[in-house]
Amino acid sequence: MSKPQNAQGDVRSKSLVDYLNDENVRAVLYQIVAIGLIILAGWYLVSNTLYNLAQQNISTGYGFLDLEASFEISETMIDYSAKSNYATALVVGLLNTVKVSVLGIVLCTIIGTIFGVARLSSNWIVRKLATVYVETFRNIPVLLQLFFWYALIPGAFPHPRDALEPLPGVLFTSRGMYMPVPVADTAYTLMGIAAIIALVAIFFIKRWAKKRQDATGQPFPMFLTGLGIFVGLVLLAYLAGGAPTEMSMPELKGFNIRGGYNISPEFLAVLIGLTVYTSTYVAEVVRSGIQAVPSGQWEAADSLGIKRSVALRKVILPQSMRVAIPPLTNQYLNLTKNSSLAVAVGYPDLVSVSNTTMNQTGQAIEAISIFMSIYLGLSLLTSLFMNWFNKKMALVER
């Protein structure tokens, strides 16, 4: 009776040792231990912080988001007043960050591509000018550039009372740029819908045209057709909406210019600063992308009688994209993150609004946790999009 027991015990202990010596089991075990340690460290930090905050009588939690913000924000894309709550204020900040980042990404791509191509130009002056541009703006810290633009813009233009008016209704002042905008009307909603319909139509026509070209080799004047459809449909919607002509014109009333659309000096400083700085990096990315395309591609295009400008657009740039997209993603992420420097020149971005919130409520940890997760979210979204784009542009083996 005792023998089998012993035997069984032996078997069990042996198997446990075996188990521990198993490479796979060990690998899993180490991972569990590692995760456990991370959780333990996290728990320690959180509980310790909470304990210390309680000791110092500092209230915690996200309840403050519902309280009235009581401060004004100069630029808002949604309805906001001092009566709104902190959550709304943070959304205003987030939208301002997104606005300047998206515009900055679009502009820096365009400018960067131009300068990147110009650096490889066969024209000596163009090449050298592009080099000077890139080397200058790439090597000055972006914060200093923001200060520079912010000092320049309000300083260079006159007080609203003697605003510069290069075009009727377009004003340049120390308070920024003003331009007339149409007064809201249902016709503009119709036009928006028409534009979307036009874009969908163009998408399908383009697909059809590509199929036909693949099958028959006949090219289709896509650009002109697309433009025609788009302009035609939008114009039709405008006329159908009753062709409103009322404009909101910027005018001097009291202290300031009222009416029209205002582009503030803060926004301009941030946009120009970020765009110029990032465009130099984009230029380098584009240049390296083009140089990565074997010169045989140029020669092949040449020998087929393709014009150099067409060869650049249709042969070289599409191939260089494959090299350029991953580093380009980095630059877009940098631009988004650098937009947090906007706080230095008073642009009410997410950080600026969060800082004010943090200071008025005293909820430093909560406010920082909010804007950190938002920046993380924005960056992840940008990378997701760029990864998708990269996959789409990648070499497809046939």
Added chain:
Amino acid sequence: MKIKTILAAGAMTVAAVAAQNAQAGAVLDGIKAKGFVQCGVNTGLPGFSAANAEGKWEGIDVDVCRAIAAAVLGDANSVQYTPLTAAQRFTALQSGEIDILSRNTTATTTRDAKLGLTFVGINYYDGQGFLIPKALGVKSATELDGATVCVEPGTTTELNLADYFRAKGMSFEPVVIENINEATAAFFSGRCDVYTTDASGLASIRTTMAENPDDYMILPEIISKEPLGPVVAQGDEQWSDVARWALTAMVEAEELGVTMENVDDMKANSTNPGIQRLLGVSPGMGEALGLDEEWAYRIIKNVGNYGESYEKNVTAKLGLERGLNALWTDGGLQYAWPVR
């Protein structure tokens, strides 16, 4: 074995960190051990706290820190300054980066009760006003509808501004810049019609930063109460007592007529029991605070009384009269709790 050691060390760290904040007297002991007071001040507001041409900090707020250093360490120069913007100041105090915040900070309910802070007294009674170029021709704050206003973020000023315009049914556009130098530069470049902060701050900006101070005026309306004073973190009562009574001693000394110049004479010869108590001739006060008996003597000897500090910093630099900050005996609000 190893893991046990690590866990034990971890537990001890938790206990130590926890104890650090709970234990009264920790800040004072810390200051004595490191040999200086870490004092949070303004990044640059002449008269209150600003570095002079030699890089030495001076101002009425700086003098509070110097007084505390003189009382605790015996040397008014044993202070290290941390220049802070309005938005950074409370976090710096809560995190223990500074021992005391003496940076023209308004005492409010939220700050006192919710942020874990203790205001130890009021060293300047102020109110919010508006600075405006004379060229605009505005005579009253009620004419400011539609104006662009430069303001520092994270201040009571920013909230009062919104309240005031809301109450009057007027609109305004804020330009919010954290760094005071950038903010004033924006104002002087014409980005804003109006700059708003506490009236003393406006006087400081007008006299020291404007190219031609006569081109600017401060509007007559004072739209808020701004009791400005030094702040410490809650939880160390002994430290807040030391800070409170260092400030009080300066006012008490002025009430009693003790000055930097006559303090030695007073200490040796005065028969006034109040002066004898203050200067430690009759002992007890220092011991009560956990300091030695000459604490207040050193404050007055090294820093001066409240009136002297005010005269040297605010009147001389900004041309501001005592006003609300006169002693209560002269019709002002400065009233020292009795040192006894």
